[in-house]
Each structure stands twice: as C-alpha cells, then as structure tokens.
Amino acid sequence: MLLQTQSLTTHVALPFTPSKPIPKTQFFTPSKQNPFLKTQWRTLKCSLSAVSDPTHLEEKTHKPFPAEVSRTIMELVSVGTLSTLTQEGWPLGIGVRFAVDPEGTPVLCLNASNRQFSIDRRSSFHVQLGQCGLRTPQCTILGSIDKPEDRKMLKYLHSVWTKRFGEEVDEDLIYVVSVERVLQLEDFKEGGVWVTSSDYKNAQPDPLRDFAENLVNEINTNNIEDINRFCNIYADLNFQVSEAKLIWIDRLGFDLRLWSPQEGIFELRKKTHISKMGYAQLVIGPAGSGKSTYCSKLHEHCTTVGRNIHIINLDPAAENFDYPVAMDIRELVSLDDVMEELGLGPNGGLLYCMEHLEDNLDDWLTEELDNYLDDDYLVFDCPGQIELFSHVPVLKNFVDHLKRKNFSICAVYLLDSQFMTDVTKFISGCMSSLSAMVQLEVPHVNILSKMDLVANKKDLEDFLNPEPQVLLSELNQRMAPQFAKLNKSLVELVDNYGMVSFVPLNLRKATSISYVLAQIDTCIQYGENADVKIKDFDPEDED
Ligand SMILES: Nc1nc2c(ncn2[C@@H]2O[C@H](COP(=O)(O)OP(=O)(O)O)[C@@H](O)[C@H]2O)c(=O)[nH]1
Numbered sequence: 001m002l003l004q005t006q007s008l009t010t011h012v013a014l015p016f017t018p019s020k021p022i023p024k025t026q027f028f029t030p031s032k033q034n035p036f037l038k039t040q041w042r043t044l045k046c047s048l049s050a051v052s053d054p055t056h057l058e059e060k061t062h063k064p065f066p067a068e069v070s071r072t073i074m075e076l077v078s079v080g081t082l083s084t085l086t087q088e089g090w091p092l093g094i095g096v097r098f099a100v101d102p103e104g105t106p107v108l109c110l111n112a113s114n115r116q117f118s119i120d121r122r123s124s125f126h127v128q129l130g131q132c133g134l135r136t137p138q139c140t141i142l143g144s145i146d147k148p149e150d151r152k153m154l155k156y157l158h159s160v161w162t163k164r165f166g167e168e169v170d171e172d173l174i175y176v177v178s179v180e181r182v183l184q185l186e187d188f189k190e191g192g193v194w195v196t197s198s199d200y201k202n203a204q205p206d207p208l209r210d211f212a213e214n215l216v217n218e219i220n221t222n223n224i225e226d227i228n229r230f231c232n233i234y235a236d237l238n239f240q241v242s243e244a245k246l247i248w249i250d251r252l253g254f255d256l257r258l259w260s261p262q263e264g265i266f267e268l269r270k271k272t273h274i275s276k277m278g279y280a281q282l283v284i285g286p287a288g289s290g291k292s293t294y295c296s297k298l299h300e301h302c303t304t305v306g307r308n309i310h311i312i313n314l315d316p317a318a319e320n321f322d323y324p325v326a327m328d329i330r331e332l333v334s335l336d337d338v339m340e341e342l343g344l345g346p347n348g349g350l351l352y353c354m355e356h357l358e359d360n361l362d363d364w365l366t367e368e369l370d371n372y373l374d375d376d377y378l379v380f381d382c383p384g385q386i387e388l389f390s391h392v393p394v395l396k397n398f399v400d401h402l403k404r405k406n407f408s409i410c411a412v413y414l415l416d417s418q419f420m421t422d423v424t425k426f427i428s429g430c431m432s433s434l435s436a437m438v439q440l441e442v443p444h445v446n447i448l449s450k451m452d453l454v455a456n457k458k459d460l461e462d463f464l465n466p467e468p469q470v471l472l473s474e475l476n477q478r479m480a481p482q483f484a485k486l487n488k489s490l491v492e493l494v495d496n497y498g499m500v501s502f503v504p505l506n507l508r509k510a511t512s513i514s515y516v517l518a519q520i521d522t523c524i525q526y527g528e529n530a531d532v533k534i535k536d537f538d539p540e541d542e543d
C-alpha cells in the first residue's frame, strides 16, 4: 500500500521568487504583438513541454503535477483576485469572475471601473479552491491583461464566457490574462512551485474534477466510518486515529486529514492502486502427453516472434529441460530428498512435493512472482499425475493464488492424439479433461498433441469436432446394451460442458503453434487491444 504522511507542522518552503525574472522589455509589449493573439490556439494541443519534468514529479509523489493542479483550480473556480498597479502606482486587487479557454487562459469581463490598471498591463491573478474547509490549493497567474483584437477570437471568448455564466456581455468588455508563469500553492501555509507558461497550457485539468467535490461530501457525510476504519485497520499507521476526513480525490489518489491523540494532525495520501495484470497458462494433462515439449516449442516460437514468455517448471520429477527454466519447484523441494527421507515412492513423493508447494504459496511462490506481473506471460509446466487435477486441491489453490495476484489464467489440457483411436478413449480423455475443468474453474483449452505423428488425419476428424449423435451411436455400438442410458448421459454431459472441442497441435508447424496460442490468448484476453491476426486453422492445411 503506498501511503505518504505529511506532518502539517513541518514543511520546507520553496523559494517564492520566479526562477527566471521577466525581462523588462516584455512589460511594454504592445498588445498586437501579444503571443496569445498570434497563437492558433485551437491547434495548440501538443505534447508536454520538457522545461520541467512533471511526469517524474507525479511518479515520485503520486500526486498530480503542479501545472495540472493549477489547470484544475482554474476550471473549478470562477472568481479570482486580479491585481494590478493603478496609474498612480498603487497595487490594487479586485475580485472578478472569470472563465477559461481550452489552454487555461483566464477570460475576464472588465468594465471601465475595474480597468484602472497601469499602462504596462502587468497583473497577477490569484485563484483559490477551498477543499472541504481543510485545505485551500491556489494558483497565481503572472501575466498581462490583454484585449484580443481579432474579432473571431473575441467572438469565441465571448462564447466561452456565455457558456460559463449563462449571460450575454458586451464583447468589448472581454479581456484575457496572457499567462507568463504560474505560482501553485498547495495550501495557505505551504511554499509555492513555479510552473512555466507552456507546462500550464499543455497540462490537462484533472478528469475527476467535476465529481470530486460531490464524492468527497458524500463520503464524509455518509461513509465516514469507512474512512476511520481504513485509517485504523488498512492504512498500516503505527498510531491510533481518532478522527479522519477525506479532503480531496483526484485521478492518482486521495488525501485524508487525520487527527491522532498521540501524533496530532496529519495529512495522508493514498495512491489509487492501478493493478497490473499478468497472464498465465497452466499446462496440464496425462504424463507423456507432450506438456514439456509443448512448453519448449512455445518458448522457441515466442522468442522468434519477439513475444514475452517465461516457462516455469512445476514438476519436481523433471530432470532435463529444452527451455530456459524461469522458476523451478525443485529450488523449493527436492523429490529425491522427500523419497529418501520419508520413504515414499515416486508418486507419493510427488504429491508430497506438491503439497509442500501449496504450503508455500504465500512465501516462496509470492516472492518468485514478485519478479513478474505487469503484462508478463508465464507458462507453468505441470506434472502429469491425474490426482492433481481430479481431487487433490493443490492446483486449484495454486490457480486461486495466481488469480489473487491478478493473473489472467487459462488451463491448457493436452491429450495425446495417438490415443484417440476410438470413441471410448475419446470419451475417457474428455472426462479427465472435464474433471480438471470443474476442479480448477478457469478458462480451459483442450489440445490434441503430437499431430505430426498422425498419418491419416481423416481418422481424427470425428474427434476434432464431433457430432454428439455420432458419438453416441458409436459408443452404443461398442458397448453392451445395458450401457445405452449411461452412454447417453455421458455424451450429453460432455456436450453440455462444451468439451467436445479439441484444437489440434502440430509442433512442427509455426502456423499451428500460432493458432493454438491465439486461441489461448483470446481466453485470457492477452493483447486484447493489440491487432492480433488469427487465421482459421484447417486440419487439411497440415497435409
Ligand atoms: N513426435 C512428437 N513427439 C512428441 C511431441 N510432444 C512430445 N513428444 C514426445 O513425447 C514424449 C513425452 O513428452 P513430454 O513433453 O516429456 O511429455 P510430458 O510428460 O507431458 O511433459 C517425449 O518423448 C517427447 O519427445 C510432438 O508434438 N510430436
């Protein structure tokens, strides 16, 4: 959880002077040379200026950067203080209403009585936003008061004003404050940060700005006990919070004001957690069905096409690998040690190892997984013991753990095409796959492996996409009449679960690997936004 606490009694003030003084010559710039008038502002949407590094600042503090905050204040508030020097040289501040154009330029409506500014038109325009009565972020724009001369622009600015205040005004009263630089302050007692004119113009106001105030009021009025519970239970603070209030909410997180008997008043920032997603295949199926070979060919394929992939060995009995092993259960537990020390056979030893993995999901696996996530694609090469996907809950708990870690996961069940020689074997293959599907409760893709060994593909066509009626009649032909009812139920069950669908895989053909991968990617929504081209796989292509 990313939290930042800040004592309100200690803060370091930033220097309050502009980092670059405004050159004197600019003070007398005639209005027709004003950059605002020359600017084609409608086309000014460009990338963020590199004068400062706002994104860096945002990442470090998990707060919107100062230019963004200033733009947000200017969008939300409609009254500010315009300060100028009078012709006699007195500093004079007056309250004015304002609207903003798409670049955040303040648009003012000034009548004769509040146009007593000095000849050089220098001004500062101060605007503040009360947040919950607890904090008042503010910005002061330094610039010059200008009268747009271009009639089209004046018309447009007039429409900006009308839209904001719902009233018609004389176009001749419209003025703008051309922004030279902006001083942004987080609160009354805080130091300020200077923002350049280009950073200010190119920043976007916070997308939550129009809802933030209502949200904050709603939560503080009706859900304050949730805020208190959050502070005392989830925020991981080492002191008791007696009272808490939400101050503001923005696109990157929210701010709380806390009262603690021991620590006094604190402000706390909670970063909105944007979960990153990982993707995973759990490769299962009977021993010898080709799981490890599939993993190694998949790794080869993905490396060739430049795709991210990491293969993880979950088989404690595996010895040789044709793929680089990214993570290995054998680093956690050794089958040989288990067999020797506990006097178990290979099968019992393997189950013991897997249960040991289950006991270490929160430790070993979590630590290992911390190296991944963030769009990483993991493929788990599993052992083939049928118990693991029939009744022993190890893989189920493993999958649930991955789901909690925000992995989108798919079970890939491999069946050896060499055993698909008749309908009874097909049904029994379906049943074992079905049992894994029911156990694991994740999207499921069935693969018919070792298609390169199938001499006559026509023999397999019946099992690639079979008609339930055809299956049933074949089953009935092979079995004694008393099984007719059972056969019907079995075929119905297999059909109802949508299991009667196998994707053939020939590891010798890149097109076949691509096709299978695309099917799995669709299941786990990998590259959803990418332009993934999927070619229909036709078993005939194999010849
Ligand atoms: N011809 C052929 N042999 C394969 C294929 N996949 C696996 N095999 C062989 O089948 C045997 C078992 O494969 P393996 O990947 O170790 O199966 P696992 O126990 O499911 O991991 C090995 O001898 C592999 O060489 C394939 O697509 N084509």
Ligand SMILES: [Mg+2]
Residues within 6 Å of the ligand: 291, 292, 293, 315, 318, 381, 382
């Ligand atoms: Mg294997």
